[in-house]
Amino acid sequence: MSAAPAARLDALSLGFRERFLSYDELTRQVRAWADAFPELCRVTSIGRTPEERELWLLTLGSDPDRPRPSAWLDGNMHAGELCGSSVALAVAEDILRLHLRQDGEAASPASSALAAARLRDVRFYILPRMSPDGAEAVLASGRYVRSVPRDERPARAHAYWRCDDVDGDGLALSMRIRDAGGEMVESAEFPGLLLPRTVDDAAPYYKVYPEGVIENFDGNNVPTPHFLSDNQTDLNRNFPFFWAPDSKQEGAGAFPLSEIESRAVVEFATQHPEIFLWLNLHTFGGVFIRPLGDQPDTKMNQEDLALYRQLGAWAEELTGYPMVSGCEEFLYEPDTPLHGDLTDYAYHQRGAIAYAVELWDLFKQVGFERKKRFVDNYVQLTRADMLRLAAWDRDKNAGRVIRPWRRFAHPQLGEVEVGGIDPRVGLWNPPPEEMPRICATQAAHYLRVAALAPAVALDAVETAALSPELTRLTVTVANHGYLPTYILASAKALTHNEALWADARCSGCELADPDLAHREIGHLDGWGRGLFDGSGALYYALTRGTTGTRTVSWVVRGRGVVSLRVGSCRVGWTTRDVTVA
Ligand SMILES: [Zn+2]
CATH class of the missing domain: 2.60.40.10 (Immunoglobulins)
Incomplete structure (x- = not known):
């Protein structure tokens, strides 16, 4: 085959390695590949969301109907984690390139000709965006949605926050109100940046809430914000393995697979016992998270552990990210394993080599020392660390995160200021300048693991x-x-x-x-x-x-x-x- 097909592939890219695609663009991207390379790429929908978007699944590899060892990849199950869609599309593009190049030619510098030959016989299933409704809400206004922008809980009599763009500037970020009992103060060095108050800080102090309105407001008492106050289900707590109701696990959903998105994934997986590898893409942090999620490595099957040890060594080598045990380094609360998460389902119930990655190593880029337990990187931030983050945002991220505050007369709360943090680019996701490298290194690692397929x-x-x-x-x-x-x-x-x-x-x-x-x-x-x-x-x-x-x-x-x-x-x-x- 000549170089022409590979050049055609490049020409079809809508730029997902540098930016985040809308649903319509993502649809055009996957259709363009399927139209151009029908012998290598098929697009099907595994479900349709309540807002009538399709859950596009790419099937990649020659002879797509021939049952053989197959590798799964999904991205953007959490609405704001848009980088996952970009990485998923980059992996798909690298797989197409691998097929379009000459036999014996390596796909990338990180992949040998031998590995490339193995990969040409593997079938790939790639779901770039598990929650297109959630992603679209985040892309449109920056409002917080964990997974899906809907809420069907019947208990709605209490006061709660509903995120909304109240000042009509197109964004739904946050609001601050001066309050003698406020827990936050403004940084002197970085105007706009709010910091946790200490005993030596002088007024003004601030309360900080989501930009939005309070449902069932009594006129006096402001409810404490909760990240799921207006969006019920975290898809990554809704899978059937080790599921628990929301009294025990926040975001669980009404019952296992209550959401069309998680249901579609599990129905597909059940029909495809040949899936041997399962990568679940998230942001952020710069870390791979592997089983076990509920027990230390001493309780893990030791042959499995040896295999994951190899994956971890390649992760460090190819991406610079460590691979850690979910139980040993990623429990948000001590001795409290997560319920209903996707990689537990894929590992325990489907028997796949399953793991997640938190894309975007912000802590490392800012220069923080890695904490002993990886999850502590997210919470153990001193005031000095916060200032370093703000300096990084100003110098390396074009100030995309820390936004100015603007006065606004809120219909319920009176005088407030609207603005604050826009976490989409720089926190939740890498800046565009970092994305090509992340796409390339993640694809290299994933494809090396996929090349382990039985044959x-x-x-x-x-x-x-x-x-x-x-x-x-x-x-x-x-x-x-x-x-x-x-x-x-x-x-x-x-x-x-x-x-x-x-x-x-x-x-x-x-x-x-x-x-x-x-x-x-x-x-x-x-x-x-x-x-x-x-x-x-x-x-x-x-x-x-x-x-x-x-x-x-x-x-x-x-x-x-x-x-x-x-x-x-x-x-x-x-x-x-x-x-x-
Ligand atoms: Zn996530």
Whole structure:
């Protein structure tokens, strides 16, 4: 293939590596790829949102209907985390480029020709924007939405905040009101920046609320803002594994999969047992978060842990982000695991190598020392740290975050000021200048992991005459991939993690023993062992035996064609017709 298709691919980009696409632009982007490269790219909708937007899913790779090991990627399940959509599209574009380039040519400097060849046989499912309704609300006004901009809770008699653009400037940010009991003061160095008040600070002091109105306001008592006061469900608490109601888990939703978005994802995953890899994109922080979410590494399957250790080493090398245990470094409250989150579902219930990434390493860019537990980076910010952040915003982020305050006569609260923090670009998401690098490094890491896919092949098919009537047909089935055919050691018991089967169907001839037409041949190991699993030690460097191949044979009577089919729902099926002459 000439360079022309790759150049065509570049020409189709709507610029998602430098900016955030609206829903209409995202729709045009995925359709443009599907129209230009129908043999490599298919666009389907796995659901339609209440605001009538489609949940676009890209299926990438040649021969998209052939079942085979498949890798999943989703972005933007949280409304404000728009960078996830951009990274998802960048990965899709890199996969297309990989197919459009010459055989043997590497896809990127980080990917060898060997890895590229493996990746050309993997099927990819990419959902760039799980919450298009939420993303559109954030893009339009900057109002806070956790996942989806709707609320169906019947308990609505109490006073609560509803975010809105009250002053009509197109943005819904925050409001401050002078108050002798206020918890915040304005920075002397950075006008507009509010800081937590200390005992030495002089007035004025401020109360800070979302820009919006108070529903059921009694005229006196202002309700304390809550991030879910006008939007009910956090999609990442709505998945069915280890789900708990919202009395126990904020944002849980009315019941597991109560939302069309989470429901569509789970229905698709259930129909696709061949998904072996699941990356769930978030912002921000600059960290990969892996299982376990509820127990320390000592309780984790140690073969799984060795595999994740390898992924973590590549994460540091290719992206500069650490990979941490959800339980050990990412619990917001001590000993309080999250309920109903997506990667727990993908890991425990689907048996996929699942993890999340918080894109955009703001803390590192500002120059903060990494805290011992990663989650502490988000909360342990001193006043000096806040000032460094403000300086970074002014010098490196064109002042996009800290916005001026403007006076406004609020219909319920009287004299207020509107403005404050616009977190969209610089906090929740990287500035455009940082995005190309993030897209490139994340794609490199994801594709390296996807290249670990199991690869079952019929290596050798031999026939030997036993008598004028009888022929022995011998087949060697091998897994050439890194991963075993069961993917994760912890997932062996899942019902969709079936062992391999070998079928022999005759036409013209017949099997001497018809009972052997459908035979279980068990799972096959891959050649990978993760990192530091204890094997290959300096002082005892030996390998496994023949655990990655299996040889089976049938005796065939007469002349004809034997159709062989080997595989499982987990790794797909490999077929070959053998003529017995
Ligand atoms: Zn998130």
